[in-house]
Amino acid sequence: MAEEGKRVGVAMDFSRGSKKALRWALDNLLRSGDHLILIVVRPENSYESGEMQLWETTGSPLIPYDDFSNPTIMKKYKISPDAETLDVVKNAAQEKQITPLLKIFWGDPREKLCESIDKIPLTSLVIGNRGLGPLKRVFLGSVSNHVVNNATCAVTVVH
Template identity: 65%
Template structure:
C-alpha cells in the first residue's frame, strides 16, 4: 500500500493549520505518499468561466511548482505564505512525497467532506483554533464537524 496513501491537510495559512501541516509531515507522511492540501475560500462572485466550473467541483489538483507561483495562485485567489511554501518544499525533497493542492469555494465543513469522498483521502489532519464551548456553538467548529461526519480517519491538532 506504500505510495497509495493520500494524506489530506486542511490549510488556511493560519498558525493552527501550519501546526497541523508540520504535525502531518513529522508523524504521518511516508516516502511515496501524496500530501493533498485542502484550501477552502469564501464564496464570491466570479466572472471567469473557469471559476464558475470550479465553484461546484473545486479546482484541478495544483502541483507544488504552480502553488509556489504567485501569478498562478492569484487566479485561484489564494495567497500561500513563505513559511508554508518552505515547509512544503522541504517535505517534498526530504520525504519524497508528491504535494498537490485543491481549492474549493464555499462552506469549509461541506467542501472538506466533499474532498474526502471525491479525491478520496486516506486520512485528514486539521488544525483547531481552540474555541471554547460557547464560541463553538456560535461560530461553529470545522474540526468538530469533521470528527463527527468525515468518512476517513481525522486527526485534530490543537493550537
Template identity: 65%
Template sequence: MEGERVIGVAVDFSACSKKALRWAVENVVHSGDHLILVNVQSEGLYEEGEMQLWEATGSPLIPLSEFSDPVIAKKYGVKPDPETLDILDCVARQKEIVVAMKIFWGDPRDKLCEAIDNIPLSCLVIGNRGLGKIKRAILGSVSSYVVNNGTCPVTVVKQGEHEG
C-alpha cells in the same frame, strides 16, 4: 493513486493550519505518499474565471510548482505564505512525495467532507483554532463536524493556549 496513501491537510495558511501541516509532515507523511492541501474559500468572494468552472467539484489538483508561483496562486485566489511553501518544498524533496493543492468554494464543513470522498483521502489532518465555548456554539466547529461526518480517519491538531 490506487494503493498509495493520499494524506490530506486542511489549510487556510493561518497559524493553526501551519501547525497541522507541520504535524502531518512529521508524524504521518512517509516516502512515496501524496500530500494534498485542501483549501476551502468562502462562496461569492471569487471573480469570474477558472473558479466558476470548478465551483461544484473543486479545482483540479494544482501541483506545488504551480501554486508556489504568485501569478498562478492569485488566479486561484490563494495566498500561500513563504513559511508554508518552505515546509512543502522541504518535505517534497526529503521524503520524495507528490504535493498538490485542491481548492473548494463553500462551507468548509461540507467541502472538507466532500474532499475526503472525491479526492479520495486516506486520512485528513485539520487544525483547531480553539474557539471558546460561546464562539463554538454560535459558529460551530469545523473540525468537530469533519471528525463526526468524514468517512476517513481525521486527526485534529489543537492550537496551544499561548499560540496564534
C-alpha cells in the same frame, strides 16, 4: 508492510493552527511515495466568472507544487501561500519523496472538507483547531467538530 501512495489531506488556511497541522502530518503520517494534498476552502462566490465556475461543485483540479508556489498563478485563485508554508512543503517533498498538491474548494469549510474526502479521495485528513471556547463554539460552530463527526476517513485534529 507500510501502505504506499496514501493521500493525506491537510486543511490549510495558512493560519498558525493549519501550519501546526501541516507539520504534524509531515512528522507523523507522510512517507515516501505518499501525496500531501493541501485543501483550501474559499468563501462562496470569491471568484470571477469563468473557469472557476466550472469547479464550483467539484473543486479545482489538483495543482502541483510548481504552480501553487507561483504567485502569478495563485493570484488567479485569490490565494497567497506564505513563504514559510511553501518552504516547509518544498523541503518535505525533497526529504521524504512525497508529492505535494493543492486543491481549492468554494463554499462552507465544514461541508467542503467532508466532500473533499470522497472527491479526491483521501486516506486521512489532518485539520488544525482554532481553540474556540464552549460559548464561541455554540455560536460560530466548530469546523473540526463537524468534520470529525461527518468524515468518511480518519481525521486527526491538531490543537
